[in-house]
Amino acid sequence: xxxxxxxxxxxxxxxxxxxxxxxxxxxxxxxxxxxxxxxxxxxxxxxxxxxxxxxxxxxxxxxxxxxxxxxxxxxxxxxxxxxxxxxxxxxxxxxxxxxxxxxxxxxxxxxxxxxxxxxxxxxxxxxxxxxxxxxxxxxxxxxxxxxxxxxxxxxxxxxxxxxxxxxxxxxxxxxxxxxxxxxxxxxxxxxxxxxxxxxxxxxxxxxxxxxxxxxxxxxxxxxxxxxxxxxxxxxxxxxxxxxxxxxxxxxxxxxxxxxxxxxxxxxxxxxxxxxxxxxxxxxxxxxxxxxxxxxxxxxxxxxxxxxxxxxxxxxxxxxxxxxxxxxxxxxxxxxxxxxxxxxxxxxxxxxxxxxxxxxxxxxxxxxxxxxxxxxxxxxxxxxxxxxxxxxxxxxxxxxxxxxxxxxxxxxxxxxxxxxxxxxxxxxxxxxxxxxxxxxxxxxxxxxxxxxxxxx
Numbered sequence: 301x302x303x304x305x306x307x308x309x310x311x312x313x314x315x316x317x318x319x320x321x322x323x324x325x326x327x328x329x330x331x332x333x334x335x336x337x338x339x340x341x342x343x344x345x346x347x348x349x350x351x352x353x354x355x356x357x358x359x360x361x362x363x364x365x366x367x368x369x370x371x372x373x374x375x376x377x378x379x380x381x382x383x384x385x386x387x388x389x390x391x392x393x394x395x396x397x398x399x400x401x402x403x404x405x406x407x408x409x410x411x412x413x414x415x416x417x418x419x420x421x422x423x424x425x426x427x428x429x430x431x432x433x434x435x436x437x438x439x440x441x442x443x444x445x446x447x448x449x450x451x452x453x454x455x456x457x458x459x460x461x462x463x464x465x466x467x468x469x470x471x472x473x474x475x476x477x478x479x480x481x482x483x484x485x486x487x488x489x490x491x492x493x494x495x496x497x498x499x500x501x502x503x504x505x506x507x508x509x510x511x512x513x514x515x516x517x518x519x520x521x522x523x524x525x526x527x528x529x530x531x532x533x534x535x536x537x538x539x540x541x542x543x544x545x546x547x548x549x550x551x552x553x554x555x556x557x558x559x560x561x562x563x564x565x566x567x568x569x570x571x572x573x574x575x576x577x578x579x580x581x582x583x584x585x586x587x588x589x590x591x592x593x594x595x596x597x598x599x600x601x602x603x604x605x606x607x608x609x610x611x612x613x614x615x616x617x618x619x620x621x622x623x624x625x626x627x628x629x630x631x632x633x634x635x636x637x638x639x640x641x642x643x644x645x646x647x648x649x650x651x652x653x654x655x656x657x658x659x660x661x662x663x664x665x666x667x668x669x670x671x672x673x674x675x676x677x678x679x680x681x682x683x684x685x686x687x688x689x690x691x692x693x694x695x696x697x698x699x700x701x702x703x704x705x706x707x708x709x710x711x712x713x714x715x716x717x718x719x720x721x722x723x724x725x726x727x728x729x730x731x732x733x734x735x736x737x738x739x740x741x742x743x744x745x746x747x748x749x750x751x752x753x754x755x
Contacts, residue, residue: 331349332345332355332365332367332393333355334350335370337350339354352374353376353377356376357379359388361386361388364389364391365388365389365391366391367425369397371401372400373403375409375410378413380417381417381420381445384419387420389423390423391423392425399425402427402430403429409435409437410430410438411430415441417445418445418448420449421449422450423449423452427439435463435465436458436459436465437458438453438458439455439468440465440470443470443476444473444476444478446477448481450484453487454486455489456487456488456490461557462494462495463495463496464496468499468500469505471502471538473532474535475535477535478504478505479506479507479508480507481509483508483510483511484513486513486514487514488513488514488518489514494556498515498551499523500524500525501541501573503526503538504535505539506538506541508538509541510543510546511543511545511546512544514548515549515551516548516551518550519552522551523569524570524571525538525569526538526572526573527571527574527594529596537572538576539575540575540576541573543577543579544579544581545579545580545581550585550586551567552585552586563587564588564616565587566591566620567584567590567611569588570591571593571594572629575604576605578609582735583611584610589609589611589617590620592606592621593622593630596628599629606637606639608638608734608735608740608750611640612640612641612705615645616645617644617647617671618646618648619647622651622672624651630653630654636657636661637657637659637661637726638722638748638750639661640661640710641662641665642664643664643666645665645668646667650670650673650675655676657678658679658680660726663683668686669686669692670694680695682696683748684698698717700716700748700749701716701718710751711751712747712751716747719743720744728746734752
């Protein structure tokens with residue numbers, strides 16, 4: 301998947317620059333905001349603005365708005381775009397704590413909002429208490445745009461019993477997409493989401509990177525890549541993206557009123573997306589660890605690669621593949637490889653799907669290893685194990701001899717049958733490493749599971 305490699309390289313390059321002077325190009329004008337300032341001031345360090353919105357309203361390409369520490373009760377609208385040569389940057393001054401609090405704001409449905417805007421970076425803010433409107437959201441990006449970065453923000457107490465999001469990108473234009481979008485290093489927690497998701501890309505969104513975020517203690521899906529919900533009139537499918545290195549835990553809809561007690565929330569979910577890589581994520585204590593499916597009839601999630609992930613203690617399924625009913629779509633031509641699954645209620649669940657490949661995994665479950673019908677899917681070179689035995693007569697049934705999984709050490713011991721047990725014809729692409737960034741093949745063949753054995 302060459303497009304994934306290019307996305308990864310591009311994201312790494314851009315983010316390295318973002319931590320320095322500028323994101324794209326040199327920093328031009330510097331403006332300042334302080335809770336003790338005035339919007340009649342010129343926005344200098346000595347005479348700062350009082351509101352973040354006043355600062356945002358004058359930013360031009362290459363400008364940076366530095367926010368002094370404190371609590372700001374306002375909603376922010378991104379008024380202008382940056383350019384490829386100069387992003388607009390909004391961030392705290394040095395390491396000061398900046399809280400954008402929706403409590404007391406008249407219109408607090410979206411704390412930060414951008415529509416048809418490009419080349420801007422929101423970095424290092426704390427957003428909380430978005431609770432009203434149609435769909436309360438911490439950061440909402442709509443329409444079209446490119447070169448957008450949402451980095452290192454903390455988002456919590458976004459609440460609605462209908463629909464809510466921590467971070468959302470909705471590509472609503474059928475011709476122009478939201479593209480080159482990076483969502484990295486954020487923490488989203490303690491949100492009541494209704495029927496929606498903590499972090500979502502939906503509709504005409506492409507070339508996105510969702511990386512190194514921590515998503516936890518929310519009552520519905522952690523990360524979702526969605527297609528076919530009529531978000532855009534054309535190209536209505538999140539695509540050509542990657543979900544990498546995230547930690548997602550304590551995600552359950554059991555107490556969500558929208559689900560009437562049904563515990564079915566996924567830590568990471570691809571619902572109708574295509575050409576997406578799900579890699580090196582750690583997902584635990586969720587209803588479903590990682591799910592690839594499509595809820596829209598006669599549509600499909602296609603070419604999704606799920607590899608080198610660790611998934612454990614899922615209340616329902618470790619991995620779920622395919623539509624749940626005749627009314628749903630399906631999953632097709634997807635790959636599930638080199639994942640380690642442990643202590644999930646069911647290791648792998650196969651539903652409405654075809655042409656998917658499941659190989660080089662370690663599935664160690666105390667209850668059920670696999671449910672559903674394999675049908676037109678291909679399983680090979682997996683290590684399966686349950687203390688209850690092998691009533692399904694799965695090939696490759698053997699204790700993988702993990703180091704100490706009860707204490708969360710999931711690497712292989714020297715005598716593990718998972719060593720060199722993967723597909724002998726398998727060759728990793730030039731970017732692939734194991735979950736700990738070690739070379740993917742160290743012996744005669746690839747090891748099964750997310751961890752390549754190291755002496």
